[in-house]
Amino acid sequence: MTRKRKSNHSQSSQRARAMKIARQQESSVHAEQRRIEQAERQANVRAAETSSQADARRQLNAERMDSQRASETAEATAFRHQQFAACIASQRASEVPEGAASRRQENAENMASQRASETADETASRRQENAERMASQRASETADETASRRQENADRMAAQRASETADETASRRQENADRMASQQLWEILVPELFTDVPRYKITRCLATSS
Numbered sequence: 001m002t003r004k005r006k007s008n009h010s011q012s013s014q015r016a017r018a019m020k021i022a023r024q025q026e027s028s029v030h031a032e033q034r035r036i037e038q039a040e041r042q043a044n045v046r047a048a049e050t051s052s053q054a055d056a057r058r059q060l061n062a063e064r065m066d067s068q069r070a071s072e073t074a075e076a077t078a079f080r081h082q083q084f085a086a087c088i089a090s091q092r093a094s095e096v097p098e099g100a101a102s103r104r105q106e107n108a109e110n111m112a113s114q115r116a117s118e119t120a121d122e123t124a125s126r127r128q129e130n131a132e133r134m135a136s137q138r139a140s141e142t143a144d145e146t147a148s149r150r151q152e153n154a155d156r157m158a159a160q161r162a163s164e165t166a167d168e169t170a171s172r173r174q175e176n177a178d179r180m181a182s183q184q185l186w187e188i189l190v191p192e193l194f195t196d197v198p199r200y201k202i203t204r205c206l207a208t209s210s
Contacts (some may be wrong), residue, residue: 032094051117058114083102127186
């Protein structure tokens with residue numbers, strides 16, 4: 001009697017489980033090597049894609065994330081945030097100063113590239129979404145979590161600024177001044193976007209997203 005072939009879904013599930021087990025058992029050195037190789041593969045793929053392909057990929061990623069998050073519970077959301085924070089902290093703890101500087105530069109270039117192509121409406125919408133997301137996260141945190149977050153932010157900024165050159169300091173201050181000027185212009189042009197969001201939250205949101 002012929003055996004039934006397993007469905008694609010079943011095979012995919014088995015592969016995913018096998019990969020998960022393999023990752024749980026790998027050493028930190030192997031995990032770091034895998035992350036580097038994965039980052040290089042992604043960089044090569046993205047370097048070869050057209051602007052329309054990049055836009056389509058971002059749109060697809062955004063829709064997938066929206067769909068996943070819409071169905072998760074508050075506990076699942078909190079757990080995801082915690083895992084993400086721990087993962088980022090772990091990666092950055094093992095970074096050398098040159099690696100950290102390179103990462104920041106790449107992030108800045110990626111964000112500048114994305115924002116250079118967005119319309120005024122898209123910019124306003126992104127800022128509004130960022131403000132609402134941050135307000136929602138902070139509304140649910142405890143006093144201890146708020147204090148811890150502020151301390152982490154202060155430590156991170158102090159570490160970044162301690163290692164920056166005079167030119168980088170001047171450039172950062174100029175960017176902050178430009179961002180504040182841009183915010184003030186938006187408040188004049190589209191005041192309804194800023195009515196229900198305190199200025200300090202908008203400023204932090206812009207600082208985080210810029």
